[in-house]
Amino acid sequence: MSKIIAIGRELGSGGRTIGKTVASRLGIPYYDREIIDKTAEESGLAIDFVESNEQKISSDLLYKFGMGMSYGYGNQIMPISNQIYRAQMKVIKDLADKGPCVIVGRCADYILKDYENLLRVFIYSDIDHRIEHAVRFYGMNEQNAKKTIRKSDKERARHYNLFTDNTWGDRSNYDLMLDSGYLGLDKCADLICYLSTDS
Amino acid sequence: MSKIIAIGRELGSGGRTIGKTVASRLGIPYYDREIIDKTAEESGLAIDFVESNEQKISSDLLYKFGMGMSYGYGNQIMPISNQIYRAQMKVIKDLADKGPCVIVGRCADYILKDYENLLRVFIYSDIDHRIEHAVRFYGMNEQNAKKTIRKSDKERARHYNLFTDNTWGDRSNYDLMLDSGYLGLDKCADLICYLSTDS
Numbered sequence: 001m002s003k004i005i006a007i008g009r010e011l012g013s014g015g016r017t018i019g020k021t022v023a024s025r026l027g028i029p030y031y032d033r034e035i036i037d038k039t040a041e042e043s044g045l046a047i048d049f050v051e052s053n054e055q056k057i058s059s060d061l062l063y064k065f066g067m068g069m070s071y072g073y074g075n076q077i078m079p080i081s082n083q084i085y086r087a088q089m090k091v092i093k094d095l096a097d098k099g100p101c102v103i104v105g106r107c108a109d110y111i112l113k114d115y116e117n118l119l120r121v122f123i124y125s126d127i128d129h130r131i132e133h134a135v136r137f138y139g140m141n142e143q144n145a146k147k148t149i150r151k152s153d154k155e156r157a158r159h160y161n162l163f164t165d166n167t168w169g170d171r172s173n174y175d176l177m178l179d180s181g182y183l184g185l186d187k188c189a190d191l192i193c194y195l196s197t198d199s
Numbered sequence: 200m201s202k203i204i205a206i207g208r209e210l211g212s213g214g215r216t217i218g219k220t221v222a223s224r225l226g227i228p229y230y231d232r233e234i235i236d237k238t239a240e241e242s243g244l245a246i247d248f249v250e251s252n253e254q255k256i257s258s259d260l261l262y263k264f265g266m267g268m269s270y271g272y273g274n275q276i277m278p279i280s281n282q283i284y285r286a287q288m289k290v291i292k293d294l295a296d297k298g299p300c301v302i303v304g305r306c307a308d309y310i311l312k313d314y315e316n317l318l319r320v321f322i323y324s325d326i327d328h329r330i331e332h333a334v335r336f337y338g339m340n341e342q343n344a345k346k347t348i349r350k351s352d353k354e355r356a357r358h359y360n361l362f363t364d365n366t367w368g369d370r371s372n373y374d375l376m377l378d379s380g381y382l383g384l385d386k387c388a389d390l391i392c393y394l395s396t397d398s
Binding site for chain 1: 321323325368370371373374375376377378381382386389390393394
């Protein structure tokens with residue numbers, strides 16, 4: 001049986017492409033859009049709003065909404081970013097309970113850490129490969145790509161570190177860390193598939 | 200053709216065993232004892248002294264010898280720990296120039312970073328697996344194992360960080376990082392062999 005595969009990744013490392021390839025090769029679901037839709041449903045927030053804010057804690061969101069507006073959730077009053085995280089945590093666990101799958105980002109490695117059948121992967125790369133990937137696949141120019149990558153690293157780290165006890169990208173959170181710029185996306189997928197099927 | 204494989208590792212992670220297995224499976228040399236002997240020859244220091252001090256900068260060595268005694272090396276006056284490192288760097292490059300091989304520790308990932316045919320691996324594990332490994336293979340009791348592991352982490356980090364521009368165990372220095380406690384030593388060897396032969 002395949003594993004539940006949680007993939008953390010740096011922007012421009014090709015983690016999403018690797019995740020899709022792995023899911024397709026193993027014949028297991030790759031959850032992405034579904035997580036946003038279900039999180040919106042679970043939290044009662046608009047899909048667009050969840051999509052824009054689910055994987056980051058921008059300082060805007062934290063101050064304008066987080067500190068200012070707050071929402072009831074059970075017996076607790078919590079900032080909206082926390083509300084999205086809590087809803088998403090439930091959605092991710094519900095999906096993992098269904099069986100083997102691939103989930104990219106969204107602190108899934110942490111949320112699912114007690115699942116026995118979990119493989120936690122982190123995909124990273126040097127800045128040049130990441131810029132090249134962003135220019136090619138996101139249609140950015142080089143300067144914008146570099147700026148966006150730096151901003152994304154900060155946002156992802158802030159989000160992950162705030163909602164988990166861990167540090168984003170630190171080896172202690174992952175079973176396997178792969179430099180996709182050196183290894184190439186296909187070989188990264190090969191390694192993950194190998195570890196997910198041969199147990 | 201196989202690659203030159205530089206394996207950094209935490210004490211008790213089984214990195215040395217993995218390195219030997221990989222070398223044996225690929226039919227390439229695993230350099231260990233030879234590096235110590237050749238470093239002693241190159242530096243003019245005693246083999247025992249090199250063996251005790253080659254992969255660490257103990258505060259004793261740094262202060263008693265490094266700051267106090269110094270040795271001429273070319274036109275430079277340098278502390279003895281630097282003298283060992285410089286000699287070992289030459290030995291490692293000479294060995295790598297001979298062709299594919301496995302070298303564990305000794306900043307080889309950094310020293311050989313400009314070699315095209317290099318695969319840089321880091322092996323790590325959680326503390327429980329490392330203690331178990333140390334008890335089983337080094338004959339330590341649990342308490343000693345834990346203490347030795349903590350001390351080794353500090354020493355290896357201090358040594359690596361002092362002699363390279365990088366941070367020991369940081370993903371940016373490695374192409375592949377493997378949790379041997381989760382994956383098992385054999386699977387770690389499988390992955391490294393796969394990446395070293397299929398290019």
